[in-house]
Amino acid sequence: MENFIEKILNYKVNRRSFLKWTAAASASLMLTSCSNKLKVISKEERESLMKKKGKWITAPCWHNCGGRCLIKAYVVDGVVLRTKTDDTHTDSYDNPQQRACARGRSQIKQVLGADRLKYPMKRKHWVPGGGDKELRGKDQWVRISWNEALYIVSSELERIKTKYGNKAIYSNNGADGTGGENQRMLSLYGGSVEMFGSRSRGAWAKAMEPILGVNQKSHIMNDRMDLLNAKLIVLWGNNPAWNTSSSALRNLIRAKEKGIKFICIDPIYSTTISLLADEYIPIRPATDTTMLLAIAYVLITNDSPFNPLIDWDFLNRCTVGFDAEHMPKDVDPKENFKDYILGTYDGQPKNPKWASEICGIPEDKIISFALELGKTKPATVLFGWNMARVEKGQHVCLAQATVGAMTGNMGIKGGCFSVSCQEPAGNGGPNLIKPGEDGLKEIKNPLEKIKLCKSEHWNAILTGKYTAGKNKKGNIDIRFIYHSHSSTLNQSNNINKGIKAHRKVDFVLTNQYVLNPDAAYSDVVLPATTEWERYGTVLTGNREILIWASQVIKPLFEAKDDMWIAKEIGKRLGISPQKIEPIDLKQRVFNKVAGAKVMKEDGSTYENLVTITQNDISSLGVQGKPQKGIIGIMEFKENGIYQVKRKQNDKYVYIHNKKFRENPEKNPLKTKSGKIELHCKTLADIVTKAGWNKGNPIAKYEAPTEGYEATFSDWKNKIKGKYPLQFCSVHGQRQSHSNMGNVPWLREAFLCHLTMNTVDAKERGISDNDTVRIFNDHGSILRKVHVTELIMPGVVALPQGSWLEIDKDGNCMAGSVNMLTGDYPSGPDIESFQACIVQVEKHNSTIEEDYKFKQRIVL
Ligand SMILES: Nc1nc2c(c(=O)[nH]1)N[C@H]1C(S)=C(S)[C@@H](COP(=O)(O)OP(=O)(O)OC[C@H]3O[C@@H](n4cnc5c(=O)[nH]c(N)nc54)[C@H](O)[C@@H]3O)O[C@H]1N2
Numbered sequence: 074m075e076n077f078i079e080k081i082l083n084y085k086v087n088r089r090s091f092l093k094w095t096a097a098a099s100a101s102l103m104l105t106s107c108s109n110k111l112k113v114i115s116k117e118e119r120e121s122l123m124k125k126k127g128k129w130i131t132a133p134c135w136h137n138c139g140g141r142c143l144i145k146a147y148v149v150d151g152v153v154l155r156t157k158t159d160d161t162h163t164d165s166y167d168n169p170q171q172r173a174c175a176r177g178r179s180q181i182k183q184v185l186g187a188d189r190l191k192y193p194m195k196r197k198h199w200v201p202g203g204g205d206k207e208l209r210g211k212d213q214w215v216r217i218s219w220n221e222a223l224y225i226v227s228s229e230l231e232r233i234k235t236k237y238g239n240k241a242i243y244s245n246n247g248a249d250g251t252g253g254e255n256q257r258m259l260s261l262y263g264g265s266v267e268m269f270g271s272r273s274r275g276a277w278a279k280a281m282e283p284i285l286g287v288n289q290k291s292h293i294m295n296d297r298m299d300l301l302n303a304k305l306i307v308l309w310g311n312n313p314a315w316n317t318s319s320s321a322l323r324n325l326i327r328a329k330e331k332g333i334k335f336i337c338i339d340p341i342y343s344t345t346i347s348l349l350a351d352e353y354i355p356i357r358p359a360t361d362t363t364m365l366l367a368i369a370y371v372l373i374t375n376d377s378p379f380n381p382l383i384d385w386d387f388l389n390r391c392t393v394g395f396d397a398e399h400m401p402k403d404v405d406p407k408e409n410f411k412d413y414i415l416g417t418y419d420g421q422p423k424n425p426k427w428a429s430e431i432c433g434i435p436e437d438k439i440i441s442f443a444l445e446l447g448k449t450k451p452a453t454v455l456f457g458w459n460m461a462r463v464e465k466g467q468h469v470c471l472a473q474a475t476v477g478a479m480t481g482n483m484g485i486k487g488g489c490f491s492v493s494c495q496e497p498a499g500n501g502g503p504n505l506i507k508p509g510e511d512g513l514k515e516i517k518n519p520l521e522k523i524k525l526c527k528s529e530h531w532n533a534i535l536t537g538k539y540t541a542g543k544n545k546k547g548n549i550d551i552r553f554i555y556h557s558h559s560s561t562l563n564q565s566n567n568i569n570k571g572i573k574a575h576r577k578v579d580f581v582l583t584n585q586y587v588l589n590p591d592a593a594y595s596d597v598v599l600p601a602t603t604e605w606e607r608y609g610t611v612l613t614g615n616r617e618i619l620i621w622a623s624q625v626i627k628p629l630f631e632a633k634d635d636m637w638i639a640k641e642i643g644k645r646l647g648i649s650p651q652k653i654e655p656i657d658l659k660q661r662v663f664n665k666v667a668g669a670k671v672m673k674e675d676g677s678t679y680e681n682l683v684t685i686t687q688n689d690i691s692s693l694g695v696q697g698k699p700q701k702g703i704i705g706i707m708e709f710k711e712n713g714i715y716q717v718k719r720k721q722n723d724k725y726v727y728i729h730n731k732k733f734r735e736n737p738e739k740n741p742l743k744t745k746s747g748k749i750e751l752h753c754k755t756l757a758d759i760v761t762k763a764g765w766n767k768g769n770p771i772a773k774y775e776a777p778t779e780g781y782e783a784t785f786s787d788w789k790n791k792i793k794g795k796y797p798l799q800f801c802s803v804h805g806q807r808q809s810h811s812n813m814g815n816v817p818w819l820r821e822a823f824l825c826h827l828t829m830n831t832v833d834a835k836e837r838g839i840s841d842n843d844t845v846r847i848f849n850d851h852g853s854i855l856r857k858v859h860v861t862e863l864i865m866p867g868v869v870a871l872p873q874g875s876w877l878e879i880d881k882d883g884n885c886m887a888g889s890v891n892m893l894t895g896d897y898p899s900g901p902d903i904e905s906f907q908a909c910i911v912q913v914e915k916h917n918s919t920i921e922e923d924y925k926f927k928q929r930i931v932l
């Protein structure tokens with residue numbers, strides 16, 4: 074074992090040849106075939122295994138990245154020799170291969186990493202009730218048996234429940250509530266307090282339903298084939314080259330090749346922009362609402378019958394709230410959007426001059442862009458999520474919908490104004506293939522009404538008070554934190570406050586396969602299996618594919634499935650395992666596959682994906698009924714993927730809101746008025762009811778606490794303050810959030826340097842590759858700096874997700890971005906990551922690249 078660890082610690086990777094050798098080199102670390110341990114095998118052993126006949130197994134890539142790509146692992150005698158990506162068909166624009174990114178190609182290094190957690194463990198100085206809680210995050214780890222671990226966990230749960238009630242248990246189950254197993258157990262145990270707020274989708278998550286009556290994920294996006302019908306494509310804070318799987322970008326490249334013009338609006342000149350942009354407009358972070366409002370101003374003030382810029386017909390028929398004549402009933406007509414833009418009542422026109430001062434885009438550029446947008450029909454404008462991960466971010470959502478409606482780019486070929494992120498990125502419309510239900514019924518959490526907002530939870534734990542609605546503060550006394558399927562400490566605002574909260578409660582528990590920051594600040598860590606070690610899973614991604622991935626290897630060391638853990642804890646608390654898992658995983662996977670439906674080629678209805686015979690049912694060892702489908706179930710299992718075939722002008726082409734636009738009375742939206750609500754009282758009420766501030770029914774600009782304006786001590790005379798720079802965190806290529814942040818290959822291939830503009834660096838005497846300290850009142854980070862012209866002056870950026878690693882002075886040496894973000898709750902589902910201000914100074918040390926950091930190998 075030692076030899077193996079040493080080898081990994083000294084591992085050097087040549088960045089330039091990274092992709093070339095990933096497949097081959099992965100073979101130097103692998104499982105022995107006869108046990109469930111990690112062992113390095115020699116070149117000779119490998120060669121002899123290669124001569125034998127192995128099997129390609131579809132391996133899951135399960136991370137929350139929005140993509141779902143095909144990875145296959147080549148396994149001989151239980152040893153994973155290499156991985157590959159989609160080669161199931163010839164690649165084309167119509168039918169792209171679902172090719173893995175660098176993370177997927179490094180998956181083997183995560184699953185078979187030297188830093189996999191092997192055994193249950195507790196921190197050395199833990200005693201019932203906590204002991205010295207300040208040691209959390211610093212203590213040593215001690216191996217314990219599963220029996221002891223389960224005893225500790227269940228008796229702490231029992232003790233805390235008996236003394237303080239279920240309301241003292243806080244369960245963190247991942248950004249989108251993915252960790253169902255432990256929640257099932259806790260719900261049966263009387264419940265636990267969960268989080269609310271998306272921590273991901275910003276204000277889009279809650280705002281788009283009342284405005285547009287749709288789920289935000291692809292709120293009004295057309296099908297990918299329709300991109301080719303646009304005359305102009307605007308990517309607004311949208312960076313698929315870094316943060317979506319390959320096909321989203323490829324559809325845009327195809328549009329580019331067709332000659333469609335691209336304009337990109339972003340504080341950073343990203344890879345997407347360098348690939349696609351005909352024009353790049355830099356904008357300051359968290360100021361997009363001002364730009365959108367100024368566009369509205371230019372359209373309103375320049376529109377005339379001779380110079381039509383506004384689609385009045387669409388506004389008249391399909392929206393409410395634009396002007397005094399189109400207001401919803403029982404509302405003061407003075408509250409309309411147009412008069413706010415013109416400054417009729419507040420004396421401040423939201424003109425380009427006003428916006429330019431805040432967003433940094435020159436006035437004439439705002440005007441020319443607005444006129445181009447008004448004149449070029451149809452236009453597709455795709456937004457990212459980041460700009461709405463801002464305090465009071467619902468305004469940017471409202472402003473986006475309003476400008477979209479004004480230009481009439483809704484419900485038409487080639488025209489849409491939409492978010493384009495995650496699974497449906499660049500490809501809107503109903504899923505052409507979808508899995509069936511797994512059969513597991515949700516267990517209601519008896520405490521579902523008590524939830525902590527993700528931007529307030531650390532505060533709530535520390536102060537004992539949480540916001541429970543308008544003018545309502547609730548008492549809370551959290552004693553037990555349970556992390557699973559998430560990286561909550563690293564990924565939510567204000568890590569230093571988070572650490573304090575972790576050091577306050579009685580007990581912290583984490584299910585994990587690596588010692589991520591949540592686990593590092595826990596009392597007990599339970600080693601979980603990865604998806605490669607479980608029976609299998611059904612994965613959905615973009616609307617054209619379904620993946621059936623299977624078990625690749627046996628569980629490593631003493632790792633157990635989360636469901637097993639939930640049942641074992643449950644058993645000790647008197648909960649029947651049968652209730653927690655009434656249907657086993659094998660049957661659940663089968664149910665999903667058996668119930669999978671594919672849209673018929675004529676677009677009329679769905680049909681069964683798989684044909685199942687009685688023989689299949691017996692050989693899979695499940696219960697089910699034979700059925701007819703379009704592919705045999707065993708063939709699907711073997712292929713691992715089913716991809717719906719596409720061609721230009723097929724029946725799957727989708728134009729969102731086409732019917733609504735044609736006849737809004739007959740096809741109303743699911744909004745209060747049935748129309749698009751540019752004056753949206755429902756949204757304003759939702760914000761007000763959440764309890765932090767008063768909602769506004771129309772898109773307005775309200776500066777966030779740590780926005781651009783806050784970089785000045787004297788805004789009027791433009792005198793900069795203590796924290797003169799805006800700090801921006803982006804989803805970089807190295808990781809899926811904190812996931813895979815431990816993989817040295819990826820750390821080396823994608824360096825985590827602070828990006829800083831040349832002008833700002835020069836002012837501070839900073840040169841490229843210097844070590845710098847980035848700090849504000851929340852915390853501080855040490856990083857090397859990349860000095861470049863490719864970011865706006867006044868803005869610095871780091872990729873989000875690096876694993877918190879605090880030095881003796883309290884600096885995070887790894888660059889975990891939430892060391893710097895403040896927590897400013899402002900409405901349901903609205904985070905405040907993206908409005909953050911900092912200072913940067915040269916540091917008198919040289920920090921190492923993090924791929925040279927010691928891996929977190931414990932026990
Ligand atoms: N590689 C990778 N891919 C991922 C993920 C990952 O962690 N790694 N995470 C996945 C998940 S869960 C999500 S939610 C999505 C995230 O998707 P997004 O939120 O859209 O992604 P970001 O990278 O945060 O931001 C996209 C672009 O917006 C720019 N930007 C930042 N702030 C502003 C602003 O205020 N205004 C404007 N106009 N632009 C701004 C950034 O520079 C970046 O180029 O990505 C998904 N894909």
Ligand SMILES: Nc1nc2c(c(=O)[nH]1)N[C@H]1C(S)=C(S)[C@@H](COP(=O)(O)OP(=O)(O)OC[C@H]3O[C@@H](n4cnc5c(=O)[nH]c(N)nc54)[C@H](O)[C@@H]3O)O[C@H]1N2
Nearest residue numbers: 248272273558559560561564584601802810811812873906
């Ligand atoms: N400042 C700033 N903060 C951000 C963002 C930002 O842009 N800026 N982005 C935000 C966004 S968009 C998101 S979605 C969130 C993501 O926040 P999280 O979802 O908390 O982050 P991940 O890093 O994806 O954490 C997933 C964790 O689940 C674990 N895991 C995966 N599968 C399993 C399993 O089967 N069992 C168990 N037990 N564990 C498992 C992984 O090891 C990993 O540690 O972060 C947010 N945080």
Ligand code: SF4
Nearest residue numbers: 134138140142174177
């Ligand atoms: S894009 Fe996502 S699903 Fe695809 S290989 Fe990368 S991490 Fe895996």
Ligand SMILES: [Mo]
Nearest residue numbers: 248272273274
């Ligand atoms: Mo996210």
